[in-house]
Amino acid sequence: MSEMLANQYFMAREFEKANAILEELLDPVHPHPYQLKKLILCNVYMGRIDAALTYFHRLIKTNIRVLTKTNIEAEDCPCKEIIAYIQQGNLDRLPESDKFKALGMLYLYCDVIKSVFYFNKSNQSNPDNEIPDIIRIIEKSITSTSKIEYSEIQS
Template sequence: MSEMLGNQYFMARKYQEAVKELEPIYLNDPGNKNVSRKLIIGYIQTGKLMKGLELFTSLVKEDISFIVIADPIFDDCPCPEIIKELEPSPNDPITPDLNIYNGIIWLYCDPKISIKFLKRAITDFPTNKELKEAIGVIKQFIKNK
């Protein structure tokens, strides 16, 4: 029941509520990639960027294709609409957190753009293990594609 409700909240873009419903599902079944993929977006949309990065890296290491093949219609992936909202104006500064955020979101649409943002982020967070691991897997994915 909670997963269905969480999915409904996710589809309605009520990320706070979706996270509340989907988190217990993930904790009981960390192998549920559908829930993980939604939680990543839920976390970063609700200000839990590092928690989102941790789960993102875990899923990237386990099955990067599962993120890359997300279909905006079938999987109700909001990333294309989020990306449109993220387009900065010339006066908007790009913060280190925004680079991580963009790197995560863009993997759902384009791995090459994702890696560009994550490489920028690693210059601000050179010791961040999750960033290093995600970059390594994404680079390998692009190379093998």
């Protein structure tokens, strides 16, 4: 029941309410990837970049395709709305490197190349131990995805 309520809040773009329920439901040992996917978006929207980055890093280490294979329209994913929200200055209170991290996370849902671009900008702006690993994971997924797609074409 609570998960359905969290999903309703998420779809209504009431990210604070959705986040509270999703965090309460989250299994700390074996979190559900789709809960992490939503928690990333909620936390970015709320300006809780460190929390979002923790969820993000945890998810991409185990299953990056949950993010890279997002169907923005079919899933009613708010990533483009949140990108616009950030670019309109709604998170200007945050350090520039945090805004770059936020954009890097969001763009992984819809544009892998822009995601790497913003993570690189974040790392240049304020080096962070976690960011190089995130970039490495994303770039590795690009390479392996290209190989998979190429082998499918050859078949």
